[in-house]
Amino acid sequence: MAKGFYKWIVEIEIHPRWVADGFDLSEERVLDMLTSRGQLDHAYPHEYEAHIVKAPDPEEIKAEQGYDSKQSSRLCEGCGELPHDCQCNDS
Numbered sequence: 001m002a003k004g005f006y007k008w009i010v011e012i013e014i015h016p017r018w019v020a021d022g023f024d025l026s027e028e029r030v031l032d033m034l035t036s037r038g039q040l041d042h043a044y045p046h047e048y049e050a051h052i053v054k055a056p057d058p059e060e061i062k063a064e065q066g067y068d069s070k071q072s073s074r075l076c077e078g079c080g081e082l083p084h085d086c087q088c089n090d091s
Helices: 016-020 027-036 058-064
Strands: none
Touching: 016 058
């Protein structure tokens, strides 16, 4: 980024349910969110950048989305929910 630009550092936390449903933040998605929602929709590409500085381990994302063969049977047998949504053992 050129000298004189302003920088925001944003931390985003997403519930595991959304990750399980397919959410995975990429730099392309961040740029799309900035430019297609009316905030920077008239800006030129050289006027903004977005970089993901830290992200969850890609293997954790795959596992949460059910692509890890070791976790293929991870749905609760009692209610059919993912472990973080299961209320079978809650007191």
